[in-house]
Amino acid sequence: MDAIEVGILGATGVVGQQFVSRLARHPWFRVTWLAASERSQGKLYREVAPWRLAAPMPGTSAERTVEACVPGKGPKVVFSGLDASVAGDIEGAFAAAGHIVISNARNFRMDPLVPLLIPEINADHLKLLGEQRSSKGWTGAIVTNPNCSTIVLAMSLAPLRTFNIRAVVVSTMQAVSGAGYPGVPSLDILGNVVPFIGGEEEKMQSETLKILGTDGGRAPYQAVVSAHCNRVAVVDGHTMTVSVDFHSRPSIEDVAEAIRTFAGRPQELWLPSAPQPPIVLTTEPNRPQPRLDVDLGGGMAISVGRLRSCPVMHAKFVALGHNTIRGAAGAAILNAELMHAEALL
Amino acid sequence: MDAIEVGILGATGVVGQQFVSRLARHPWFRVTWLAASERSQGKLYREVAPWRLAAPMPGTSAERTVEACVPGKGPKVVFSGLDASVAGDIEGAFAAAGHIVISNARNFRMDPLVPLLIPEINADHLKLLGEQRSSKGWTGAIVTNPNCSTIVLAMSLAPLRTFNIRAVVVSTMQAVSGAGYPGVPSLDILGNVVPFIGGEEEKMQSETLKILGTDGGRAPYQAVVSAHCNRVAVVDGHTMTVSVDFHSRPSIEDVAEAIRTFAGRPQELWLPSAPQPPIVLTTEPNRPQPRLDVDLGGGMAISVGRLRSCPVMHAKFVALGHNTIRGAAGAAILNAELMHAEALL
Amino acid sequence: MDAIEVGILGATGVVGQQFVSRLARHPWFRVTWLAASERSQGKLYREVAPWRLAAPMPGTSAERTVEACVPGKGPKVVFSGLDASVAGDIEGAFAAAGHIVISNARNFRMDPLVPLLIPEINADHLKLLGEQRSSKGWTGAIVTNPNCSTIVLAMSLAPLRTFNIRAVVVSTMQAVSGAGYPGVPSLDILGNVVPFIGGEEEKMQSETLKILGTDGGRAPYQAVVSAHCNRVAVVDGHTMTVSVDFHSRPSIEDVAEAIRTFAGRPQELWLPSAPQPPIVLTTEPNRPQPRLDVDLGGGMAISVGRLRSCPVMHAKFVALGHNTIRGAAGAAILNAELMHAEALL
């Protein structure tokens, strides 16, 4: 199979850098086009990307000339790490011009015709694309992945749909890398907790229900989510405590079994980025911990631990996921892999 | 008024050091007796106390000879910073021998005849002392203060009793100083979250109901508490997110007003350690934060912020308190102040 | 004595906030004028100052209307917390218009006619003011304090001048608060060391010699300083290791005695902000540490510890000081106190 050429919108930003880094050795995709704001246009990627990753900049991208985000230019498939301030217009224009836009931006996530995709959970939401095209008059398409904290919560809840979730109270302890760069000032977080992240609670409360919903997410899942979002002094990895109330009355062992045996299309299809298993259920009393567990499944697995009865709701547990891999670039790449496997690219 | 002489059991430990430090300039109490394990006996305090506080060791205690924990020796009033492994026997023996033991240890907290005292909340629980003496045959008495995380939760819930609390889901982010010294290894907490603290969730779930209860705590408050306890990379200050369900249906403004106007016996009596007000309700969107707010009221005030509706329960908010001041030595000293003001010392 | 009215240039910035906070209860000075950029002009201080200090904003300043930085307006004495990008022009204009400018900015520090003042070390450098006025045609004056890391080093070296310092190798571990707000991104410093601070090494190497020099600093001290500057995950307090070579050959006990007995004009005059003693020589094997020692002398004392022989140079030790108090606003206030005591305000 020939490699599929892909481009990156917003290639010089933090998420763009993660696309560049993670796609450098991808078995299916080859980055052949890097686009960013006009300021970077015409310069070499290594000259304009303020590289922030520990892994060195891939040589082929380093020497590539950055182009403008002009629809019609570049490969059919483009990943978008654009900032939300510009993603709406640019992604829409690219979709209109025939590009398949695999986006990490929040702009189209709640659009009823745009899949908010987690391949393990709602691969069937891709069926929206036909109606998306006809309704919007696009020859291309847009597919999005959720917010970094939402994705951890949604993955941990997905196996529990079988028990009919009624309500969820979640309290997060989120890593600073979720805020990009420069992001959180060190004076705010060293030896501290900041019990607020702008817009985050609203995203977790609404995106989760679309993801778990039916009819491409247009029929949201019938449950209520209450989120408390906090920033802590962790570099990578969003940890969260979750209490869940069900309509049915599963035993804790039933819940554990549902989590342990959970898998989805990426696992069936053995997609290159698919973690096997997608959720690791830990039994040690003090896990998961970001420093020890964030890289499970190459950063694509979600860890769940401390599963036990909740005196107020039915079950409670701790969930953890890598916010810049499973919660951003890795999520988008898995979305693209699924679309390729489903012959949608 | 002459100063009241007090002694300290377990004077060389971390809590004992806090008693020594905080009592050094107390307007009512004067430390005249320091007791610790046999190993320290007969030596100067400065030789045997591995001082861990930023404030320097008070000179008068530094030069004092440490004695053994022998009942009958030392002043009538003794503060106990003993470790739970020995506190049960020693505190009991001191109470039997006529001492008033103001204890920070957990051993007697859930004893139905021992007040688990937070003066703002349940000053009336001191009425247990008569029955405690007659039932146990003690000529002295034991009064305890709650666990460091419980005290923050209980204080934040106390004003809400008027709305008839039905259920509480709390998720903590606790400071390392709560674990004493050497306590939490740095490898466990640097850049990390540990989602487990042994025995802590059980204490929060049971102690809170005794504190808020009636008949000296023998009739526990009729509500259910579910706690998720986590350790984070903070030195001082336990932060927690709290969702509360009420039997009545107060508006958020009703809840805010109840918190803002809350006060108790320590405030009425203007006890020396009483914070005015006991709970600071913050309105900034991203507060309270341990680094900025932990020292409010000299470390004795509880901060509550981000009060808002909870989609699942009725109200949700963030609470913060200083775990080694309001949550330990400062709590015990406030207990002693109340007892003195009530002529119980 | 009536209070001396003072103004603050750059009052809304981090250093300006420290001036506002520290001067709120000053026995000699009263803040009556707050000036900042045009953007803040005409608004209440509490509306435009993004308050970053744990201590609450003083009420009188909170309700004060912020004015423009217009020379001739405001009191004769003004403290400057202006950013270096504008401090040069504004401070010069204020001095020309008759104001005494007590500046924390770097712009005039190396001007041969401007005192780079540390009152314990070079109070006599104030004699430059006469020549400063005549030469520059100012009716006012400018006095500066050193960079936050320089001040710790210079203080630790001052007592050693008696042994004729030949060379110094210093390696710093500097707090993030030295970089202001937002300052250092948390992604750069959590669990990390950044072995570079732009311009800092040059400042330590040149400012130190002017401070220790004679003839108002115009004859720099004849020694060589080599600085390695590093940022570490500390909030407040610059720690540094120092190796010193002397022309004379003092014993370590001689060096210790020189440090222990060091004092200067602020101590003689009992200035309000003068730490007594200015340098605390610690003997514990593992001190000074920022978390335990940074607040000594109200943040105005320098701690020196681990004084011992250096196999390569003669002596080596660890020095620590509070970078936003002794290294910024507190330093400027002490300068003003000295000038008042010397009848120069």
Added chain:
Amino acid sequence: MDAIEVGILGATGVVGQQFVSRLARHPWFRVTWLAASERSQGKLYREVAPWRLAAPMPGTSAERTVEACVPGKGPKVVFSGLDASVAGDIEGAFAAAGHIVISNARNFRMDPLVPLLIPEINADHLKLLGEQRSSKGWTGAIVTNPNCSTIVLAMSLAPLRTFNIRAVVVSTMQAVSGAGYPGVPSLDILGNVVPFIGGEEEKMQSETLKILGTDGGRAPYQAVVSAHCNRVAVVDGHTMTVSVDFHSRPSIEDVAEAIRTFAGRPQELWLPSAPQPPIVLTTEPNRPQPRLDVDLGGGMAISVGRLRSCPVMHAKFVALGHNTIRGAAGAAILNAELMHAEALL
């Protein structure tokens, strides 16, 4: 080639765990024997090893029964992660009984007949083994690797021997993992610097000269080293600032070239753990940093950056290395690889 069977002394400790983990996929060595204190004897490794590494415990070791540290048992080649309190006696007994002991303990490091080996620097020190055997009457042998901070310094200095080093002043910022587990209490290091590590400065000052010396280290290198050792809030990676004085007068470009072109026997022999190149010379102004650079060369490369003139000595720079890989288990494994390649196992 058949795999070489190896054993591990002190297999349950932190260094022992690193041996188990790093040897699990080694191309030459196969762990077939795990030994620890009597307490663990007869139990499965997974039952008694308190696993602290992020990488999961290798399955084959997990199910292996731990044996006692009895000489004559186990394979000829044994790695020692024993604690210094017992390593002296046990390692000596194993060497006497014919085992080749590759030790990370400090006990025999300064023994004039025991190589203190860094294969890139002093592979020829292995010639001591003949005299070691005859003099001590051992049929086996002991080879040691240096302290974790020494190894970083020695590697950074090795290329500079060509300029005849006269003196070195080094100031370290060391990671907490260097102190083992539980090691450094979190209360000591969160938001703090501890400017003291017991015995560390002495080790750096003496071990370095033996390593760089001739005649198997019995003729120490003729230079003077002065070390300032500090602990900072970093998990992995010792960073240090280094000033060096030479007898010759190289230009900075000469020094850079010497570092860039440095290589040794491991690189010539392409040993499995040999980093290529052994020292990475960085040119970015703010590197190396532990969070970004500690894993270079699989944790076996040393990073050097900020190479520039020193006003006091000749050159100064920053060096960084992974303290638990290059500074402990990885170092010992590289030693064993060299010995195998030199037909000494």
